[in-house]
Amino acid sequence: MSKTIIQSAAVKSKQDTRLVEALNLVLADSYALMSLTHLAHWNVEGPGFFSLHKAFEDQYEDLFEAVDEIAERIRALEHYAIGGLTKLARTAGMEEFTSPQSQKDYVASLIVAHEKVIDDAARARDLSGEFEDPETQDLMIKRIQSHQKTVWMLKSFLRS
């Protein structure tokens, strides 16, 4: 049954590439965000170092799993995932912040980046509905939930 649904979604996405393009954008966003989070993990410093260092580690590990899931979903739809640092960065078009900066600026920069992923994932989620592809839609909903939770945590830090 699920194979039939995947084949059905794959056939639709062969005719109309909007969904796969949207998924590739979320893939690029997630990869770029993972890189930025890793950068923040390495370079953050100050009184909140240990908590932020660990939080950023948890976040980039979650993103590492996410990019694999998204890329494999694109392959399940019988398309190819984009890759390569230049291509991913160009596609994502995300701010690449410089170090050093304040702890709060690291956190605020990451919030802005997460918000971009949420926006792009929401578009992919809506297209999945249009394409009658509940598995892709479920994946995007999970990603949105994960990013929203991270944004909540990061915003809570800014209120400290």
Add this chain to the structure above:
Amino acid sequence: MASSVQSCPPAKLAADCSATSCRGGCALEVIDELLARTDSVRGEDADLLLDLRSWIRRREDAEAVLRTFCELRRRLEHREYLAFFRLRRWLENHLIAEVRVCPAAEPRPVPVRLQYFCLEAIRRASLCSALGSGEPLLAPRVQFVYRTQPSSDEPSISSRSVSAVG
């Protein structure tokens, strides 16, 4: 002189909020969100936010925009850090400092970096950035203007500006 020039903060273009990704009205949206927070923004803060909104909407008086932003930042950033981070990024990508080494010289565009809470400090940082070549300043002037194309790699010069002597 040379050593003091080298100690100045380097000018860098903020890569975020680029012309392709930035929605033109995002600064206005941030200000509107701040104005809606009646628990943390009221009275004179709201008046200053309305002034800031008006200038940005009409792309007028970049000098006043920065002065008002600095004042609001001192008053509110401790409660509204993310909103001021967004405004800071927006301003860095939509404003530019024009530095003249003397009144008759061609203006030299320098990225605006809002790492300070005071307009005069930002003006001096812009001067320091322009001094990167070690050129002596005879009667320097810095004026803040809007970029014609936000956050391009080669900053261009807008016709709308308010001059100020540095």
